[in-house]
Amino acid sequence: MTSLEVKLGPLSLKNPVMAASGTFAFGREYSSFFSLKLLGGLVTKGITLRLRPGNPPPRIVETPAGLLNSVGLQNPGLHGFLQDELPFLQQIGVPIIANIAGETIEEYEALVEGLLPSGTLAAIELNVSCPNVSKGCLSFGADPRSLYQLVTRIRKLCPLPLIVKLTPNDIDITEAARAAEAAGADVLSLINTLKGMVIDIEKKKPFFHLKIAGLSGPAVRPIAVRMVWDTFKAVKIPLIGMGGITNYADALQFIMAGASAVAVGSANFVDPLTIPSIVEGIERYLKEQGYSSPKDLCGIAHQ
Ligand SMILES: Cc1cc2nc3c(=O)[nH]c(=O)nc-3n(C[C@H](O)[C@H](O)[C@H](O)COP(=O)(O)O)c2cc1C
Numbered sequence: 001m002t003s004l005e006v007k008l009g010p011l012s013l014k015n016p017v018m019a020a021s022g023t024f025a026f027g028r029e030y031s032s033f034f035s036l037k038l039l040g041g042l043v044t045k046g047i048t049l050r051l052r053p054g055n056p057p058p059r060i061v062e063t064p065a066g067l068l069n070s071v072g073l074q075n076p077g078l079h080g081f082l083q084d085e086l087p088f089l090q091q092i093g094v095p096i097i098a099n100i101a102g103e104t105i106e107e108y109e110a111l112v113e114g115l116l117p118s119g120t121l122a123a124i125e126l127n128v129s130c131p132n133v134s135k136g137c138l139s140f141g142a143d144p145r146s147l148y149q150l151v152t153r154i155r156k157l158c159p160l161p162l163i164v165k166l167t168p169n170d171i172d173i174t175e176a177a178r179a180a181e182a183a184g185a186d187v188l189s190l191i192n193t194l195k196g197m198v199i200d201i202e203k204k205k206p207f208f209h210l211k212i213a214g215l216s217g218p219a220v221r222p223i224a225v226r227m228v229w230d231t232f233k234a235v236k237i238p239l240i241g242m243g244g245i246t247n248y249a250d251a252l253q254f255i256m257a258g259a260s261a262v263a264v265g266s267a268n269f270v271d272p273l274t275i276p277s278i279v280e281g282i283e284r285y286l287k288e289q290g291y292s293s294p295k296d297l298c299g300i301a302h303q
Contacts, residue, residue, distance in 0.1 A: 002286045004279065006040070006294055008238045008260050009186035011123050011161045013040040013095060015279050016294045017251065020242050020265035021046055021099035021125065021165070022071065026085040027092060033272040038279060040261060041095040044081070046127045048100070049107050049114075051077035055132065056209055061198055066217025066244070067266055068196050070132045070208040073101055078114045086118055095122030097163065103136030105153050112158050124160050126151065129167030129192035131214045141192075142170035144179035151183035163240065166190040166231075168220075173227045174234035181235045189240035189263065190231060191224045217266040218244040225257050232258025232299055246274065248281025255294055256301040 004015035018041040019030075025045055027036055036042065054074025061068050076084060081098075089096045098121050102108040108126065115121055128141030128150065140146045151164055164180040166173055168191040177188055193214025198207040207213075224243025231239060241259030245251050246267040254262045267274040282294060291297060 002283060002292055004283055004286075004294060006261050008240065009161060011095065011187065013261060015040040016255065016261035016282065017275050017279050018043055018097075018240065018261060018263040019268065019275060020263035021127065023265040023268045026081075027089055030268070030272055034276050036092045037094060038276045039092075039094045040279070041097055041122065042089065042092065043097045043099050043125055043263060044085070044089070045075050046073045046099045046101040046130060047075050047078060047081050047111065048073055048102065049078055049110055051075070051080055058207060061207055061213075063196070063198070063215065063217075063219065066215055066219035067269075068198060068208070068213040068215050069193065070210055070213040072132045072210070073130055078111055082114070082118060086120070090120045096120065097123045097125050099125040099127050099165070101127040101130055101133070101137050105150050107136070108150060108154055109157060112154055116158070116160070121160060123163055123187070124154075124158055125163040125165050125189060126154060127165050127192070129165050129169070131167070131169060131193060131195050131212060132210060134210065138167055138169065141165075141167040141176060144171070144175050147176055148179040148183045151180050151185055155184035161186045163187040163189050165192055167192050168223060168227055169195045174230050177231045177235045181237050185237060187238050187240060188231065188235065189242065191220070191227050191243045194220055194223065216243065218246060220244050221250060221253075225253050228254055228259050229257040229301075232302065245278070246270070248278045248285060251278050251282060252285060252297065255297050256299070258299040258302065260295070260298050
């Protein structure tokens, strides 16, 4: 018997394929394409304490095999999320993971305190890796000491499973992974977008207002797989792998490198049915190869 169920520390998913933060909004837009019950989990867009209009346009540009974004954490804020988005998410019936971002430790704390009373979230994901805002966020993720301090403080007040989303920028990701694990993270997710840049040669200026933007999509996949590979060896807690996954074979690369689950981001923009087709493909592969669970393949490439 093949079962797609996976355990991520204290978190159980009925399959290992999740929607990555910021590429699935709060689910509504995708619900007309497929039943969201097919998701292993849904990670929300990054939520901040107050509503954020995000960065001025342009916000997205296509690159070879990927895209650069400078959305700047546009979101309805904690109150807007609880009032307008959570009721829809709650009725889907899959684990909902709130991705949160702050400029200070106190802001992250206030977000967790504000989210807990809803009683329906499966986990909190700390976004310490957004390259598209001028303050906070990445400054925690790129410094092991700040990261340790932040995760320690959040761990104290958060009874929910705690996921820390690591950055591929400005730090050896295994150092950040060890700091987050030592501070009590249950799960790590990696990678967030890579810092990149495009120059507009007519204007003779950077294309984006903040100059630097976040690269995602297939272009980053080999880097992301390598980072999952290294992080798997560096920590004991489970990993959610992401970066350029477009089909079941890409997803399996991450699992074989050491991820217990995967998340799909930019590919959702190309084909909104990517996630259900990956779930199907993984199940078919397991059956064909005679494995009973994705767990049997986790880290298998290290053997
Ligand atoms: C438009 C866009 C918005 C994103 N917003 C967030 C966010 O709010 N919080 C977060 O942790 N990651 C965010 N990400 C990063 C993705 O969740 C993911 O880590 C990254 O894009 C790599 O996966 P992919 O190559 O499959 O897109 C965003 C990515 C994109 C493309």
